[in-house]
Amino acid sequence: MAKKKAIFGKKSKGNKTRERRYESHKSQIVKLFIILSQRGYVRVKDLERELEIGERSAQRLVRPLKVQGMLVEDETDRGRLNFNRDHYSFAKTHVSDQDASTLAFLYKFSKVFGGQISESVLKSIDKFFVVEGEEYPYFVITSRVNQPNTQMPFYSDLYASIQQKNKIMLTYDSAGAEKTVKAWPIAFLMSDGMWYLCYLLEPEGSKKQEIRTIRYGHIKAVKALPDETFVKPDWVKPALKEARNIWFNGNRCQKVVLEADNCIKDYFKLSEYFPLQKIVSEGPKSFRIELTICHPLEVVPNIMRFIPYIRVIGPSSLRGEVRDRVKQWLTD
Structure with missing residues (x-):
């Protein structure tokens, strides 16, 4: 099912309305899958009543699942849509051996990340199939995190600010002294086994913005500025794609x-x-x-x-x- 894109930035009335619709749609999808996992089938009429939505909204909700073959028409009970258990499972998604091997490789590799990022990847993959105890043909040899369960401080604030394009006040250690700057957080960046925060400084006059990186362990404080947003420059994405370590910016010449x-x-x-x-x-x-x-x-x-x-x-x-x-x- 295609995901509806959330709109971030300065919150106008139109944006708020779209966000409410998006959140409402997500809630309806979750409830639909709860119904399917409990009953194994659904009816459009039942969805109208239980989700308090109209017929057209209910039809829109089930249409992508019918197209994907996840819901099939009951041959004897008109209007009933059965969950296709032959090809799908709520416990574990059906995947081929090749799919499983590839996902297992990603699962194992994600453990080098450590902290919340590793947890996020592991939990996402674990929703689909069992990895531990199985044998797969792929292995990765790389540097390993000594303490993979160590939580990354300020992660939630930074993640939200990156996603919503909110400016932050960033305090970090610079040659033994603390320094605070207003920054535009761009991305979490892993290089040579270490996590960095990639950011732009708040523009000053005609001075050209450059991408900066700070080792995550040097960050001392983060203050989110939810009322101040920024627009990420177009050159940032290709600069990140072309980078091979942390020593990069937009002036590749x-x-x-x-x-x-x-x-x-x-x-x-x-x-x-x-x-x-x-x-x-x-x-x-x-x-x-x-x-x-x-x-x-x-x-x-x-x-x-x-x-x-x-x-x-x-x-x-x-x-x-x-x-x-x-x-x-x-x-x-």
Whole structure:
């Protein structure tokens, strides 16, 4: 069933009316499924009476379920719609082995997130089928959270502010001192096993806004500002999609050329380690990669990872930074 989109922002009378309708529709859907789980069937006339809605509203409520095959007409009892138990179950949704394996993979992988986000994913998947105790062919090897049940402070306020596009007063630790700024919260961001808050600062004059990230553990206080909303700039979404670590913003303009030995080519054909990464030429011993970055630290960590099989062709400033890091590592 297609979801009706909730409208956030400054609450006009029209918005409030739409929100009330949306909440009413959600309530009707929940009640419909309660009826189906208890009886195994439903009638439009019964819905009109029990949900206190008109015939057209009741028909609209059951129509998507009929289209999906979840409700089928009773062949002997006119007007009765039976829950299709052959293909659907309230206890556990029917899924194929492939579906189950894929969802189990996501289930296991979500445990690295920790806190409320991990709980949210686990609970959502667990509504559909049993995972624990079953054998599946997918495994993921990654860094693990030492205390996966640790709750993330301020999560509820931040989640609501991100969803409703409300500004916040954000207090965080900056080099041992607390700093407070007015911010536009954009997203929770996980990078290298750590959670960050991605946000924009409140605009100041003609100064261009840039995406900022703060490690979640450095956040000291969050004050939601429900009466102040913002409009997320269009460039934010593509900037997030192109990011490969936390060192990014909307000004992606520096071209970089790398050369790597063919023994690591598979890595770069299968995965994007750098933003806008593209293999531009391939030779008998090596291949070249072009990319576009916002900040040197978008690429330096992964360049260091693949040394000695990768080299910086340009720009010279990046080549010098990598050379200095290697020298420091060798002398320390």
